Amino acid sequence: MVENDVLDVEAFKAWRSDFADAEFILEDGAYKCGAEVEKMSKSKYNVVSPDLIVEKYGADTLRMYEMFLGPLEQFKPWNTNGISGVNNFLRKLWRLFHDAEGNFVVTDTEPTKESLKTLHKTIKKVAEDIEAFSFNTSVSTFMVCVNELTAQKCNSRSVLEPLVVLISSYAPHIAEELWEQLGHADGVTYQTFPAFNASYLVESSHLYPVSFNGKMRFKVEYPLDMDRAEIEKQILAHEKSVHYLDGKSPKKVIIVPKKIINIVV
Amino acid sequence: MAEYNFNGIEDKWRKRWAKEKTFQVEANSDKPKYYVLDMFPYPSGAGLHVGHPLGYIASDIYSRYKRLKGYNVLHPMGYDSFGLPAEQYAIQTGQHPAITTEENIARYREQMDKIGFSFDWDREVRTSEPNYYKWTQWIFKQVFNSWYCKEADQAKPIETLIERFGQEGNASVKAECDETDVFSSDEWHSKTAKEQEEILLAYRLAFRSETMVNWCSELGTVLANDEVKDGLSERGGHPVVQKRMMQWSMRITAYAQRLLDGLETVDWTDAIKEQQRNWIGRSEGASIRFELESDALSSDEDLEIEVFTTRPDTIFGVSYMTLAPEHEYVSRITTDDDKAGVQEYIDQTKKRSERDRMSDVKTVSGQFTGAYVKNPFTGAKIPVWIGDYVLASYGTGAVMAVPAHDTRDFAFAKHFDLPLLQVISGGNLPHESHDGKVGTILNSDFLDGLEVQEATKVIIEKIEEKGIGYGKIQYRIRDAIFSRQRYWGEPFPIYFEDGLPKAMADKDLPLTLPAVEKYLPTEDGEPPLARAEKWKTPEGNALETNTMPGWAGSSWYFLRYMDATNDGAFVSKEAESYWKNVDLYIGGSEHATGHLLYSRFWMKFLFDMGFVSEQEPFKKMINQGMILGRSN
Numbered sequence: 099m100v101e102n103d104v105l106d107v108e109a110f111k112a113w114r115s116d117f118a119d120a121e122f123i124l125e126d127g128a129y130k131c132g133a134e135v136e137k138m139s140k141s142k143y144n145v146v147s148p149d150l151i152v153e154k155y156g157a158d159t160l161r162m163y164e165m166f167l168g169p170l171e172q173f174k175p176w177n178t179n180g181i182s183g184v185n186n187f188l189r190k191l192w193r194l195f196h197d198a199e200g201n202f203v204v205t206d207t208e209p210t211k212e213s214l215k216t217l218h219k220t221i222k223k224v225a226e227d228i229e230a231f232s233f234n235t236s237v238s239t240f241m242v243c244v245n246e247l248t249a250q251k252c253n254s255r256s257v258l259e260p261l262v263v264l265i266s267s268y269a270p271h272i273a274e275e276l277w278e279q280l281g282h283a284d285g286v287t288y289q290t291f292p293a294f295n296a297s298y299l300v301e302s303s304h305l306y307p308v309s310f311n312g313k314m315r316f317k318v319e320y321p322l323d324m325d326r327a328e329i330e331k332q333i334l335a336h337e338k339s340v341h342y343l344d345g346k347s348p349k350k351v352i353i354v355p356k357k358i359i360n361i362v363v
Numbered sequence: 364m365a366e367y368n369f370n371g372i373e374d375k376w377r378k379r380w381a382k383e384k385t386f387q388v389e390a391n392s393d394k395p396k397y398y399v400l401d402m403f404p405y406p407s408g409a410g411l412h413v414g415h416p417l418g419y420i421a422s423d424i425y426s427r428y429k430r431l432k433g434y435n436v437l438h439p440m441g442y443d444s445f446g447l448p449a450e451q452y453a454i455q456t457g458q459h460p461a462i463t464t465e466e467n468i469a470r471y472r473e474q475m476d477k478i479g480f481s482f483d484w485d486r487e488v489r490t491s492e493p494n495y496y497k498w499t500q501w502i503f504k505q506v507f508n509s510w511y512c513k514e515a516d517q518a519k520p521i522e523t524l525i526e527r528f529g530q531e532g533n534a535s536v537k538a539e540c541d542e543t544d545v546f547s548s549d550e551w552h553s554k555t556a557k558e559q560e561e562i563l564l565a566y567r568l569a570f571r572s573e574t575m576v577n578w579c580s581e582l583g584t585v586l587a588n589d590e591v592k593d594g595l596s597e598r599g600g601h602p603v604v605q606k607r608m609m610q611w612s613m614r615i616t617a618y619a620q621r622l623l624d625g626l627e628t629v630d631w632t633d634a635i636k637e638q639q640r641n642w643i644g645r646s647e648g649a650s651i652r653f654e655l656e657s658d659a660l661s662s663d664e665d666l667e668i669e670v671f672t673t674r675p676d677t678i679f680g681v682s683y684m685t686l687a688p689e690h691e692y693v694s695r696i697t698t699d700d701d702k703a704g705v706q707e708y709i710d711q712t713k714k715r716s717e718r719d720r721m722s723d724v725k726t727v728s729g730q731f732t733g734a735y736v737k738n739p740f741t742g743a744k745i746p747v748w749i750g751d752y753v754l755a756s757y758g759t760g761a762v763m764a765v766p767a768h769d770t771r772d773f774a775f776a777k778h779f780d781l782p783l784l785q786v787i788s789g790g791n792l793p794h795e796s797h798d799g800k801v802g803t804i805l806n807s808d809f810l811d812g813l814e815v816q817e818a819t820k821v822i823i824e825k826i827e828e829k830g831i832g833y834g835k836i837q838y839r840i841r842d843a844i845f846s847r848q849r850y851w852g853e854p855f856p857i858y859f860e861d862g863l864p865k866a867m868a869d870k871d872l873p874l875t876l877p878a879v880e881k882y883l884p885t886e887d888g889e890p891p892l893a894r895a896e897k898w899k900t901p902e903g904n905a906l907e908t909n910t911m912p913g914w915a916g917s918s919w920y921f922l923r924y925m926d927a928t929n930d931g932a933f934v935s936k937e938a939e940s941y942w943k944n945v946d947l948y949i950g951g952s953e954h955a956t957g958h959l960l961y962s963r964f965w966m967k968f969l970f971d972m973g974f975v976s977e978q979e980p981f982k983k984m985i986n987q988g989m990i991l992g993r994s995n
Contacts, residue, residue: 156369267427
């Protein structure tokens with residue numbers, strides 16, 4: 099009868115005969131209840147049934163959401179509002195594998211460096227977190243991972259397949275389904291946990307913010323092993339630099355390796 | 364599938380896992396084992412709320428992860444299905460607890476299945492099933508048929524004790540046992556079978572004794588401490604008295620030091636370990652005997668009062684002695700003048716529970732007996748009082764009071780105007796007692812100038828020299844009561860012959876719970892099982908009518924999961940040597956001094972008897988915090 103601390107006045111009146119004629123002092127047309135956060139129990143009328151959650155959002159959402167509430171050993175308040183966030187995350191995960199029409203779009207193309215980096219960063223963090231029984235932080239890690247892969251428009255099997263295995267402990271149902279769609283008949287339960295490869299996390303280039311007279315105009319990526327002279331040569335030849343130089347000659351080119359480029363005009 | 368159709372997907376895979384028995388495991392794998400366990404639930408009528416699966420989800424994630432890491436993972440689930448709620452429902456509605464329980468279990472299972480847990484359901488246990496409690500009864504039999512040998516520091520079969528009695532009598536047998544008279548081997552052989560059996564009962568690790576219980580005649584039942592408030596029952600406000608009742612107990616005290624030492628070997632939170640340490644409550648002190656002087660005693664009666672004290676260093680500061688009102692000497696030593704007052708006080712005390720007496724630090728009450736004891740070092744006459752803050756069941760039921768250095772003694776002395784004798788330097792006397800174990804001794808003859816620790820050693824030596832006592836390690840933990848006057852619990856595999864308890868034969872187990880017309884105690888105050896028709900052995904011997912407590916089934920269930928369908932043993936050697944013990948246990952911290960202590964006790968016992976190869980049941984434990992609801 100109460101949702102987000104707002105009472106369904108009609109339902110309340112219908113619940114017990116003594117309340118049928120009750121009058122309510124409304125704020126903005128609604129009766130706002132006071133609230134206390136305490137142990138969930140039948141006698142306090144504050145229980146939430148898992149059956150309803152599973153029906154409305156699915157078991158995988160319930161599982162991930164309960165872990166997401168906070169560190170396992172601490173007390174956590176239940177808040178049904180946060181659940182749709184987790185449900186949306188699983189939808190996003192699904193859409194990494196399917197297009198808007200529902201076609202399976204995983205390909206065998208080579209993944210980009212960024213996607214491999216995202217994947218291995220996730221493998222490392224999730225493994226560490228599960229070993230440390232820090233289940234709540236893994237949920238965040240997965241969310242960041244899926245957001246990044248989505249932005250990268252990654253549909254490469256060599257990244258998505260390990261991701262399915264990775265998330266199978268948390269969301270086993272969707273993982274099994276995706277695993278099957280990836281062409282496997284053996285189920286995801288007894289697969290091998292993805293191996294973490296540190297080399298994918300090594301930064302090989304830097305994204306330089308390029309400024310003209312201190313004003314940042316654009317960014318460009320150069321390999322870490324490129325020397326100053328080469329960077330200067332390349333940046334001055336860059337089409338955007340030509341635009342901002344506007345025919346003038348640069349007075350000074352300041353290059354701080356792995357940090358910034360500033361061209362004084 | 365255009366949209367993420369979670370309902371369809373989840374239903375499909377639930378069915379697939381069940382059909383293919385994806386999570387079934389065996390003990391014959393090349394893979395290394397890993398045992399993940401959740402504390403099993405009591406299947407209540409309310410079903411699960413979202414708070415319950417929190418621990419289950421965490422353990423499920425970890426179990427699935429371990430499988431991916433190449434482990435052979437044992438992840439079982441079952442039900443702690445004996446217990447009070449089903450019995451209360453039976454009393455209200457007449458529906459047999461077994462039926463209610465079955466329905467509740469089905470509902471729990473349905474709810475749990477929906478969440479996708481990777482349990483090996485072929486290993487399910489239910490504590491209320493005869494093929495489970497057959498083994499609970501069998502383990503009880505082992506406990507009953509054993510004794511604790513202090514020399515070997517382990518439990519042993521009772522046959523070995525009988526053999527020793529036959530060969531050498533009991534003088535040199537060092538056992539954890541009740542007080543017994545000394546007898547030689549000849550004397551043993553000349554005793555009747557009944558006399559021998561009575562003696563053995565003082566040594567058995569499961570024994571019967573009279574304990575104080577909260578009896579409410581209106582409700583016709585024994586009440587737990589937290590069901591009683593101010594001498595009245597919480598339900599209905601009926602008068603409750605302290606009554607002596609014959610109950611079964613288990614000698615957990617024999618394992619006190621090992622239970623303490625074992626805490627160093629497990630990965631549990633400091634908080635829980637500390638709770639267990641405090642509950643076991645090891646203290647080093649001394650037992651000292653004081654000579655009694657009372658006009659009520661004749662000149663040839665040489666009685667002594669024995670006290671246990673953790674502060675023998677303060678013996679020069681003793682200004683009075685307090686006995687528990689139930690102390691056996693009270694009536695003998697009380698002088699005529701004080702008899703009336705003392706009797707009234709004893710009657711008052713009957714109404715208070717032990718827990719109240721221990722915890723109520725504000726109320727000071729007591730009575731002088733008219734008797735005195737002699738301080739063995741000063742010769743001074745020390746008045747003997749009775750006070751309900753001393754319990755007859757702890758230590759010797761008598762304490763030497765040093766009000767200058769103990770808060771409770773101080774309150775008592777202030778109330779009754781008894782002297783404060785300072786013997787430790789420092790503190791803020793006479794305004795408050797100086798309780799600390801730090802300082803130098805004064806006013807204490809040969810102890811003067813010594814630090815407390817050194818003085819303690821010296822005084823214990825002197826006490827032993829004088830032959831009036833000895834250094835002693837005492838534990839706060841009491842033997843665990845092991846019987847209930849309820850219906851819905853495990854029957855004891857015990858019958859009575861000639862007034863003595865005897866164990867039933869293995870082949871007669873399980874002793875199944877009989878049908879009864881009513882689930883209430885009888886009009887005479889007998890437990891519900893007394894209502895069962897023909898509750899006797901074929902030979903006509905009466906069967907035990909009490910039932911086992913809630914912690915019986917849960918003290919060994921983690922072992923049964925290893926070999927859940929074995930009809931020949933509670934667990935096979937193969938199964939237990941492979942699975943060993945639980946690697947990760949997840950559950951609430953509220954069981955710190957109940958289940959988590961009893962299960963360690965039973966594991967150590969089973970280890971001593973050679974049935975298991977590990978001493979600790981749970982290597983690592985995590986206690987999940989509750990999910991709180993929003994109450995409007």
